[in-house]
Amino acid sequence: MSSTLPILESIQQRIADKTDKFSIELFPDDLEHYNLTDEFGAVLVQYAGSKFESIDSVDVIQQRRVVMVALTVIARSQHDDHGAIEMLDQLRLAIVGFKPTNCTACSLVSEEFGGESDGLWQYQLLVQTETWQVELCEPSNLPKFTTARYRRADKPNPKQP
Numbered sequence: 001m002s003s004t005l006p007i008l009e010s011i012q013q014r015i016a017d018k019t020d021k022f023s024i025e026l027f028p029d030d031l032e033h034y035n036l037t038d039e040f041g042a043v044l045v046q047y048a049g050s051k052f053e054s055i056d057s058v059d060v061i062q063q064r065r066v067v068m069v070a071l072t073v074i075a076r077s078q079h080d081d082h083g084a085i086e087m088l089d090q091l092r093l094a095i096v097g098f099k100p101t102n103c104t105a106c107s108l109v110s111e112e113f114g115g116e117s118d119g120l121w122q123y124q125l126l127v128q129t130e131t132w133q134v135e136l137c138e139p140s141n142l143p144k145f146t147t148a149r150y151r152r153a154d155k156p157n158p159k160q161p
Contacts, residue, residue, distance in 0.1 A: 004047055004067070006101040007129070011069055012045045018094035019043070021082050027072070036120065040082040041075035043091065048126065052133060061135035067103065071095070071125040072114070084121045095127055103129040 008026060016024040023038040027046035036042055048068040055061055071091055075084035088111065097105045106129045114122035 003102070007067060007103060007131070008045050008047055008069065010100040011071075011095065011098070011106070011127075014098050014100075015043055015045070015071070015091065015094050019087065019090045022073075022075075022087055027070075036074055036076075039076070041073065041084065041087065041120075043087065044072040044074065046070040046072060060137065061133075063133045065131050065133045067129050067131060068109065069106075069127045069129070071127060073121075073123045073125070075121045075123075076119060078116075078121045084123050088123055088125060091125055095125075100129055103131045105129070 012024050012026060021040045023042045025042055025044055027044045028034045046069065048070040050068065051066045053064040053066075055063060073084050073087050073091070075082075075087060077083040079085055092108065095106045096108060099105050106127050109126040109128050111123065111125045114124050116122070
């Protein structure tokens with residue numbers, strides 16, 4: 001199964017359950033007009049793309065999908081007990097080994113400083129997990145099974161008409 005939104009929502013819920021002091025949100029559709037309302041900061045969960053392995057089957061397409069999720073930390077401070085650095089520590093502990101909906105356990109890819117603007121500090125933690133992308137198979141229009149002839153092991157095969 002390969003549905004992106006349930007993966008993001010399960011990661012969002014996991015972070016919300018395992019951290020405190022920050023709001024945990026899906027990345028906003030309109031980032032330019034995003035308003036940080038939490039007194040400490042926010043973690044924004046964003047789909048960052050996927051990579052797909054080669055196809056190994058000749059009849060049904062099924063591919064391993066490596067899903068990348070970016071966790072953007074926006075904090076009002078950097079170093080205090082409720083700052084960006086502390087939240088990054090909590091995020092790593094919350095997400096490593098967590099299995100999102102229909103996925104393998106999460107692992108870390110990278111972490112980097114995104115900058116500071118108007119007293120808001122930004123960092124990004126890149127996480128990956130794996131799932132499968134499977135072809136949607138349409139039912140074939142094959143002849144229907146309509147008749148069965150039963151025979152017993154101790155009786156000879158009846159002649160077919």
